[in-house]
Amino acid sequence: MTEQRNIASAGNTVVPAILALEAAGYRVSQLDGDLMEATSPEGRYVAEDPLMLLGLIKLVELRTWSWRASDPEIDSVLARFGWAG
Secondary structure, eight states, X not given: OOOOOOOOOSGGGHHHHHHHHHHTTOEEEEOSTTOEEEEETTEEXXXXXXXXXXXXXXXXXXXXXXXXXXXXXXXXHHHHTTOOO
């Protein structure tokens, strides 16, 4: 039986996230204020921290640059998580 592995968003994941972004070919920089940017020939990503940058990049990888959810997708997810009005 394999051991279950866990990871949680915390301060000790910030540097590894930057290293992962750079290893994947992204240029990471701090913008004015509290925003960070990751750029590559494929696009520009802006977020509050490196973990969010990784999330945006994965979102585009999985859903392409047409990442926006349709109205039926939004309704379905809101209902599934009990967030619907």
